[in-house]
Amino acid sequence: MTATENAVHLARVAxxxxxxxxxxxxxxxxxxxxxxxxxxxxxxxAANDRQVGAVVDGIEEALRAHDVRRTRIEGDRDQRWVLIDFLDLVVHVMQAEERELYSLERLWGDCPRIELDVEETR
Structure with a gap:
């Protein structure tokens, strides 16, 4: 079984x-x-605590527009690594130090990557 089309769509929106x-x-x-x-x-x-919060808020707002709400959130007090659970999609917003330390890409590197087709706003 692979990720559903809806989950892929939500991942791209997020x-x-x-x-x-x-x-x-x-x-x-x-x-x-x-x-x-x-x-x-x-x-x-995300670059810092404030940006982690802004990214989390932006993702939640975008998915709310698709009638999707989080089922839980963890780590939002420290703003270093926030996990947002949307059931079919779990989002990890991390500062660089945490991302390097926990190395999720290494842990899940055997899993297929999903093409996101994201336009960067920089």
Whole structure:
């Protein structure tokens, strides 16, 4: 089984919203073969605490426009690594240090990557 078309669409919407808030290194993995709880992990890097918050807010706003709301959020107090669970899509917004330390790309690197087709606003 692979990620649903709806999950891929939501990942692209979320990725564009993140890019619009100047997130970088956007990568999405189809984890549906390995996990029963979600289809896609989207990972984005933000430069600092405030930008992490802005990226999270932008993603939530963009997905709300598609009638999708988060089921839970973790890490939003520290703003270093925020995980937003939208069921079919789990978004990780991380500062560079956390992203390097936890290396999600290494952990999920065997999973197929999803082409995001994101336009960077820089």
């Amino acid at each position: 990725a564009q919203a993140a890019a619009d808030k100047l997130a970088t290194n956007l990568v999405a993995f189809d984890v549906s073969q390995q996990l029963a709880i979600t289809d896609i992990f989207l990972v984005a890097t």
